[in-house]
Amino acid sequence: MAGISERKAARAQTTAVWEASDFAGIYREHSRAIYYLTLRLLGDPTRAEDAAHDVFLKAFRKFGEFRGEAAVRTWLYRIAINHCRNLQQSWHQRTMVTNVDEALWEQAAGQAENPLHILEVKELGQRIQQTLEALPDEYRLLLLLVADEQLSYEQVAALTSQSTDAVRGKLHRARRAFAVAFKKTA
Amino acid sequence: MEPTPPITRLAQTRPQLEQQQHQQTAAAQTGLQFASPEEMLRYDAAQTAPPVTVEQRLKDSIAREPRPRRSWWRRLFGGQA
Numbered sequence: 001m002a003g004i005s006e007r008k009a010a011r012a013q014t015t016a017v018w019e020a021s022d023f024a025g026i027y028r029e030h031s032r033a034i035y036y037l038t039l040r041l042l043g044d045p046t047r048a049e050d051a052a053h054d055v056f057l058k059a060f061r062k063f064g065e066f067r068g069e070a071a072v073r074t075w076l077y078r079i080a081i082n083h084c085r086n087l088q089q090s091w092h093q094r095t096m097v098t099n100v101d102e103a104l105w106e107q108a109a110g111q112a113e114n115p116l117h118i119l120e121v122k123e124l125g126q127r128i129q130q131t132l133e134a135l136p137d138e139y140r141l142l143l144l145l146v147a148d149e150q151l152s153y154e155q156v157a158a159l160t161s162q163s164t165d166a167v168r169g170k171l172h173r174a175r176r177a178f179a180v181a182f183k184k185t186a
Numbered sequence: 187m188e189p190t191p192p193i194t195r196l197a198q199t200r201p202q203l204e205q206q207q208h209q210q211t212a213a214a215q216t217g218l219q220f221a222s223p224e225e226m227l228r229y230d231a232a233q234t235a236p237p238v239t240v241e242q243r244l245k246d247s248i249a250r251e252p253r254p255r256r257s258w259w260r261r262l263f264g265g266q267a
Binding site: 027049143 | 248
């Protein structure tokens with residue numbers, strides 16, 4: 001019995017520490033976006049769960065150094081992108097198409113002008129994952145970041161270390177590449 | 187005593203039921219349409235919640251962490267840590 005009450009007390013203390021930190025609110029506001037990014041970059045729910053945990057723990061450790069010069073969302077995305085890149089490099093197991101000839105996507109550009117259409121919502125996540133994995137790394141990341149309406153093009157440019165003009169140009173190609181690859185998953 | 191059927195079912199006439207079934211079939215056949223990949227990704231993201239275990243694991247991890255140090259400028263200017 002004493003063990004149970006001790007565990008309850010420890011759990012209550014953990015919750016109290018969590019709620020007392022400013023971090024609980026940050027987690028609530030941004031966890032969905034960060035988890036989604038890790039899920040789609042890593043392609044595995046278990047690894048994404050671990051990664052999301054590690055990203056927020058890193059952010060907590062660095063929270064005292066955060067000066068508010070960037071938006072919190074951008075700051076968290078930067079940690080998440082670096083963390084996922086490190087994981088992917090250390091795993092040496094992903095065979096992403098990273099050196100795709102852009103002409104390949106350009107040839108099929110006509111197909112991409114139509115809206116994206118799906119019949120089975122339940123398969124959407126799986127098809128999106130397959131599509132993203134068929135894209136070059138930078139297209140994949142660009143689309144995921146631009147899809148977040150809280151990020152401006154300037155913030156996406158800063159996160160991907162390029163100019164806003166480069167973001168706009170690549171985004172155009174990334175959209176077409178996505179549409180072409182998505183149709184192939186049907 | 188016989189169980190009472192749901193009121194909504196009783197209130198519906200056969201044509202109404204047929205129309206409802208037709209609409210459901212049409213919705214299933216039509217599916218969803220997205221104007222852009224970003225729109226599709228936003229929809230997907232909205233359907234994808236982080237597992238609750240992430241928050242609990244994070245709470246436990248943070249409880250084991252030493253309190254984060256306040257930065258020099260926060261100590262100097264008295265901001266909230």
